[in-house]
Amino acid sequence: MKTTAEENQTMKTTTDKVANFAHETVDALADASNQARASYDEKSDQLMNAEQQAMKECQTYIRENPVTSLGLAVAGGFLLSRLLSR
Numbered sequence: 001m002k003t004t005a006e007e008n009q010t011m012k013t014t015t016d017k018v019a020n021f022a023h024e025t026v027d028a029l030a031d032a033s034n035q036a037r038a039s040y041d042e043k044s045d046q047l048m049n050a051e052q053q054a055m056k057e058c059q060t061y062i063r064e065n066p067v068t069s070l071g072l073a074v075a076g077g078f079l080l081s082r083l084l085s086r
Contacts, residue, residue: 062069
């Protein structure tokens with residue numbers, strides 16, 4: 001039969017193990033969260049750059065082809081109005 005001191009030591013050891021596991025779990029979650037944030041930031045920057053590049057390409061196309069651009073805008077507006085009026 002275990003003595004009270006042995007039981008206390010066993011409980012302390014078990015508590016320490018559980019606390020260490022909890023700390024490791026929290027650390028792992030924090031690392032995963034930081035990695036996800038870094039990945040999100042990288043993808044966000046890539047998306048912003050792609051959007052800016054697309055805008056520049058559209059502006060260049062419109063400057064080089066103003067009549068075609070106007071025709072496309074009118075046709076798109078006409079189609080959109082037909083779709084929304086139903």
